[in-house]
Amino acid sequence: MRADRKDIFKSRFQEHYSRLCRIAYGYVSDQDDAEDIVQELFISVWNKRLDGMPEKEFAAYMTTSVRNSCVSFLRKRKEDTVSIDDHPASASCMPDETPEEGKTLQDILDSALDTLPPRCKDVFLLAKLQGLKYREIAEKLEVSEKTVENQMTKAIKLLRAYVAAHGALLVTVAAIILSIIINCE
Structure with a gap:
């Protein structure tokens, strides 16, 4: 009976592994992480003796x-991401700048945000700095959720363009803005 279970498990692993890795990759966008997730799932299935399910139920369960x-x-990876608030921006200068220029990270970030139209900036700040959901922003600004979504899309495009135009000077700001953009997509 033990050999039968191993054979069934091996057969199911070979049948489902590639498909499950593709599904996982669609979420995590990293092949190694996707494979780790699927392998850990198969280990869990073995340990919990769930590999004896009928094929249709097994496929649905695994998916x-x-x-x-x-x-x-x-979620775990997002919790491990460092927040802008963890680093006092006003106390540091950009690496490529001399202190006489006096531009702090906060000054550069403010100038990047100032390139946004007023409504767009309001939506972006409410979403990213106050952590409000689109629905909450829509209620607060008395606009539709679709308008909030469109304004966020516009803000992201404008901030990406700003970073591209000021590339070498704004390496640090680029990292901050891109981390904000990546976390909202």
Whole structure:
């Protein structure tokens, strides 16, 4: 009976592994992380003796489990991301600048945000600095959620363009803005 279980597990692993890795990769965008997630899922299935399920139920269970595992992985990775608030921007100068120029990271970040139209800037700040959801922003600004979504898209495009135009000077700001943009997509 033990040999039969191993054979069934091996067969199911070979049948589902590639498909589950593709699903995981769609969420995490990293092949190694995707493979780790799927392998850990198969280990969990073995340890919990869930490999004896009928094939149809097993396939559905694995698909749902890989999705849930990816969401948990992404949540954990987001918690590990360093916040802008963790670094006092006003106390530091850009590496390429001399102190006489007096531009702090906060000054450069403010000038990047000043390139946004007023409504766009309001939406961006409410979403990223206050952490409001689109629905909450829509209620607060008395606009539709679709308008909030459009304004966020516009803000992201404008900030990307700003970073591209000021590349060498704004390496640090680019990292901050891109981390904000990546976390909202």
